Amino acid sequence: MQNLKVIIVGAGIGGLTAAIALKQAGYQVEVYDRVQELRPVGAGISLWSNGVKILNRLGLGEQIATIGGQMDRMQYRSHTGELLNDIDLNPLVAQVGQRPYPVARRDLQNILLEGFGEPVNLGCECIGVEQTETSATARFANGHDATGDLVIAADGIRSVVREYVVGRAVEPQYGGYINWNGLVTADADLAPKNTWIVYVGEHKRASLMPVAGDRFYFFFDVPLPKGTPANPETYQAELRQHFQGWAKPVQLLIDRINPAEVARPEIHDVGPIERYVRDRVALLGDSAHATCPDLGQGGCQAMEDALVLANSLISTNISVKDALLRYEQERKQRANPVVQKARKRAEKIHGKEPNLTQQWYAQLAQEHPLEVTNAISEVILAGPLR
Structure with a gap:
């Protein structure tokens, strides 16, 4: 199909990737977001090879390589520092045909914005969608309406469009834990600069992952009740309490974080849901399938959505609705x-x-590294680009 006009609600990873793919297909694309200023949610993200391949396909491979961390190995250690497993990631790269790239979210967002090359309409809070037989319209709280041949709702885990598409309210489910994350200067006394290290124990995690710019992306996971109060002024004291007795690098990491620049989300997911599409309106990314970050696949799945949606529209001349149903399936x-x-x-x-959880700790110490990389590659190779 040619000469389509596409309205995208949401300028996150999924929305911007879709905007690039659809613009490259020759479509007119408008992107809207409710925020007044684009700021990435969270400090970093692990882009596994399936996500990187999407960006390669869109012509952004060189740019992603410049912001990606050199992650050659992955280590699991006990909370007191004993090595449980040391995993060479080169066999994974050989299996799937692409390196993974841990990246800072701001760096990734800047590359996607540059790749789109058009202004994003900010301050546009979507309050609903409408459609006819020939068009779809996104309505915004500021009184603006945006009409096109289709509307893509890439408006995140709290999507306002999801209920319209699915036909019922779908509330995010609490994943059971809180995650502190941010960026720190890379230093050998924290971790080797080419290694992703994960400390595990007491049902918690502390992790360091290399990103470009001589930095580590870090996160701490702690299972806590939903609604536990958050105060940046006490983040370090809380983390020292939660991770008391953990290995020295974990203690050094807590000392070096800047609480004012630490994100602290309560982890939620969405679904699985039975519908991603209603006629000319499609859900994309977290609005359809927000995942707990424990597989590192949230951003990658949104990127896969973008490619499949664009391919579905390009490869049919039946109708927009038919293309979206193929995307959904x-x-x-x-x-x-x-x-x-x-x-x-x-x-x-x-x-x-x-x-x-105790069985998992024991398994980590006994697993052959190839079992780990094979499990990761199985997830990666199930995507649209193999």
Whole structure:
């Protein structure tokens, strides 16, 4: 189909990737976001090879390589520092044909904005969508309406469009833990600069992952009740309490974080849901299938959505609605199982059933590194680009 006008609600990873793919297909694309200033949510993201391949396909491979961390190895250590498993990631790269790239979210967002090359309409809070047989319209709180041939709702885990598409309210589910994350200067006394290190124990995690600019992306996971109060002034004291007795690099990391620049989300997921599409309106990314970050696939799945949606529109001349149904069919089969797998892993890591978490710790110490990379490659190779 040619000469389509596409309205995208949401300028996050999924929305911008879709905007690039659809613009490259020759469509007129308008992107809207509710914020007054684009700021990435969270400090970093692990782009596994399936996500990187999407960006390569869109002509952004060189740019992504410049912001990606050199991650050659992955280590699991006990909370007191004993090595459980040391995993060479080169066999993974050989299996899937692309390096993974941990990146700072701001760096990634800047590359996507540059790749789109058009202004994003900010201060536009979507309050609903409408459609006719020939068009779809996004309505905004500021009184503006945007009408096109289709509307893509890439408006995140709290999507206002999802209920319209699915036909019922779908509330995000609490994943059972809180995540502190940010960026620190890379230093050998924290971790080797080419290694992703994960400390595990007491149903918690502390992690360091290399990104470009001589930095580590870090995160801490702690299972806590939903609604536990957050105060940046006490983040370091809280983390020292939660991770008391953990290995020295974990203590050094806590000392070096800048609490004012630390994100602290309560982890939620969405779905699996039964519909991604209603006629000329399609959900994309977290609005359709927000995942717990325990597989590192949230951003990658949104990027896969963008490519499949663009390919579905390009490759048919039947109708927009037919193309979107084909997108829905393919992506439900792919993304819904990822949501379930990520939640199951989150529960195992964070002690929902303590005996299963203890078994996982024991498994980490016994697993052959190739078993780990094979499991990662299985997820990656199930995507649209193999």
